[in-house]
Amino acid sequence: MKHKAFFIFMTALLIGSPLYAQKYKIALIHSYQEGYSGAGIVNKLFVKGLKDQQIDFQLRTFYLDCEKYESVEEEQRISEFADSIRSWEGDLIAVLDDQATYSIMACGNPYVRQIPVVFSGVNYPNQDLLAQYPNITGYIDKPDYLTTCRMIERIMGKVRIHILNGRTVLDRLIWKDLSEQCKGSEITLHQWKRQEALPGKLNIPISDKDDTEYESLHEKLNEYNHLDSTIVVRLSSDSVAARDLMWLSSGIFKYSLFLYTKRDYTTLRIGSLFDNPGFETINEGFGIKEYMLGGYFAPIETQLSDMTAGIKERLQGKIPVPAVKQIAKQHLVNWQAMKRYQIPLKAFHRNIPSCTGRGGKNTQLPS
Structure with missing residues (x-):
């Protein structure tokens, strides 16, 4: 009888321990370079999520550094990561963001088909x-451009929203998706052209003018600062002139701001050029860059919480249904940016009552 009781006790103890007390080898692959802005927070939240799921684990972290390499080199690099994980006898690969998720599937390494893979933070899989x-499952945050533009309008009024967009596959997906979402809405789209540097009705060139004429131009521009509709302006990252970019972001137009739709070398610092607050449709860098006020997207905390819950399922031999899930979005604002730009709380409580704050010690906007 004592032996039976002891057996029951030990069985209960094992079942109650993290995934039956097995230590799992988990590899985490980032899309960007080691030490990129936000990497520390992501790693910390990932580890916290695994612990919250009571997973006993060893962790190895890899950085693809996707901005540094062309596609062939990038796929070779991530294939080498897979070989290293195989030699380590890894149990699962976790992948963050679009580039690493694409490359791990495109690299052709047969080991990728043999191990559970869970991705997260992907906008366009x-x-x-x-x-x-079939062994790859994950979590996406498909951008909602129209809701984000409406959020911007409700906080800032009628504005001209600039996005940097080029000819890459991702850029084309972003513009196509944005165009489809805004079709038939009150939001209009424009393609930036050099002659738009000044409104056509002013017909004043921006070079070779003396101080008096610049002062006169400034007065006319102030008159033009009153818009009757919100416009999304596509700036070509392949051809927009530096002078145009500086001029648009200089603060001459109080309605001119930047919308961060992707994270790459073309957009990393552009938001900091604009005198007015920027917004985002993705969570990368949110709460870190003080000039980014907010947007409508899945917070990084939710993203990694969902991901680690999915990792637990995969380690238990389950396949989530559906295999690819949308992460819940929120209206989010950076508390520190709000104070920096002196935007009153009533702008959020009145117009976006469900808005959540981030930054500093505040996690919720004060009442």
Whole structure:
């Protein structure tokens, strides 16, 4: 009888321990370079999420440094990561963001098909590649451009929202998606052209003018600061002139601001050029860059909480249904940015009552 009681006790103890007390080897692959802005927070939240799920684990972290390499080199690099994980006898690969998620499927390493892979923070997953990998599951945050533009308008009034967009596959996906979402809405889209540097009705060149004429121009620009509609302006990252970019961001136009739709070398510092607060449709860098006021997207805390819950399922041999899930979005604002730009609380409570604050010691906007 004593032996039976002891057996029951030990069984209960094992079942109550983290995933039956097995230590799992988990590899985490970042899309960006080691030490990128936000990496420390992401790593900390990832570890916290695994612990919250009571997973006993060893962790190895890899950085793809996607901005440094062309696609062939990038895929070779992530294939080498996979070989290293195989030699380590890893149990699962966790992948963050679009570039690493695409590359791990495109690299062709056979080991990628043999191990559970969970991705997160992806805005536009490659559906054709995903269909070839039943072992890959994950979490997406598909941007909601229209809701974000309306959030901006409710806080800032009628504005001209600038996005930096080029000819890459991701850029084309972003512009196509944005165009489709805004079709038939009150938000209009414009393609930036050099002659738009000044409103056509002013017909005043911006070079070779003396101080008097610049003062006169400034007065006319102030008159033009009153918009009757919100416009999204596409600035080509392949051709926009530096002078135009400086001019648009200089604060001459109080309605001119920047919308951060992707994280790459073309956009990393652009938001800091604008005198007015910037907004985001993605969570990368949110709460870190003091000039980014907020947006409508899935917070990084939710992203990694969902991801680590999915990792637990995969380690238990389960396949989530559906295999790819949308992470819940929120209206978010950076508390420190709000104070920096002296935006009153009533702008949020009146117009966006569900808005949540981040930054400093405050996690909720004060009442």
